Amino acid sequence: MTLEEAKKAIKEPDQQAMELCKRRWDSIAKPLHSLGKLEDNLVKIAGITGSADIHLEKKALVTMCADNGVVEEGVTQTGQEVTAIVTDNFLNKKATASILCSMAGADIFPVDIGVAAETHVIDRKIAWGTKNMTKGPAMTREEAQQALETGISMVEELKNKGYSLIATGEMGIGNTTTSSAVASVLLNEEVEKMTGRGAGLSSEGMTRKINAIKKAIEINQPDPTDGVDVLSKVGGFDIAGMAGLFIGGAVYGVPIVIDGFISAVAALAAARICPLVKEYMLASHVSKEPAAHLILEALGLSAPLHCDMCLGEGTGAVVLFPILDLACGVYNGMSTFQDIQVEEYKPLA
DSSP: OOHHHHHHHOOOOOHHHHHHHHHHHHHBSSOTTTTTHHHHHHHHHHHHHTOSOOOOOSEEEEEEEEOOGGGGGSOOSSOTHHHHHHHHHTTTTOSHHHHHHHHHTEEEEEEEEEOSSOOSSEEOOSSSSOOOTTSSOSSOHHHHHHHHHHHHHHHHHHHHTTOOEEEEEEEOTTHHHHHHHHHHHHHTOOHHHHOOOTTTOOHHHHHHHHHHHHHHHHHHOOOTTOHHHHHHHHOOHHHHHHHHHHHHHHHHTOOEEOOSHHHHHHHHHHHHHOGGGGGGEEOOBOOSSTTHHHHHHHHTOOOSBOOOOOOOTTHHHHHHHHHHHHHHHHHHHSOBTTTTTOOOOOOOO
16 A cells, blocks of 8 residues: 555544443443543544454564664764664564563564665565765655555554554664654754663764754755655654554554654654544653653653653563553453442542
8 A cells, every 4th residue: 555545544533432432441340430541542442443342462563673874973872783683683582672572472573674784574675774864865755655655564464464453663773863853853843852862872972963963954954744754854764664554553443552762753753644643543651762752742642651761672662562451351351330230430520
């Protein structure tokens, strides 16, 4: 499915399913809305899937993996070769995200969408990394669109395999630099406010990072009203691929979980491309990266977890999975007031 076809296919969430889900929660023998965001998330999932019959047994994490040419500017603590190593480690169950997936009963699908080396994961490579955005656009508009469509197609594939919940993750040395650039443009905020130390930069490295982002924005002049333009000029294949996952979730009625800062930037870009996509996202946690809460605020989302995480890879998104499983357990298994012949709670006037 092309990006334009996807945009036309997205509809409003199913209000009737959401209302039925709310009624089910209100009928359960407990105080009204006493499970807070656990209830809210299932109501939203009902609207996304079009059904109040909610089962989330088959869960997936899709990690979009790619390299970034801006690494040439000395904006990272480690070298670009780490991207390929960690990408392959997802399959060896040696990466943090893959270990968490095993614990949470989820499957992991690492995607090579632009790693600058050979890998052994799902091959959707568009190019061998992006170009250095301080010298020109990170990628062509056509490449950005291809990355978006890769994400859309991954959702279609996983839905056809029976997956009902998908988390977003990424791996790419230098991608907090590209994320900060995209966030700065889309939110019209100062680069300094949008930029953190990533995996652990020195003060000198932080200065190089900020200067590189400013230079990239000045040279490329991305249009903040055009999400595809911003992604192509100062983004990365991983960010664009995740943005495609969010769009695909809206097309195919699959809830997509935002991870941390980088994933949230992708969600913001997706929402700029098609505003309705916001209704198909679930927030997981508030990343320790400085701009994370601003992005969630811009998306109108509130994250249930505050763990001070900033690892990426989809780790925070996967941590939400057991919580959603617990919510489903109560929703599907608990007695109703009618079952135990007790008068229902009534909303306070």
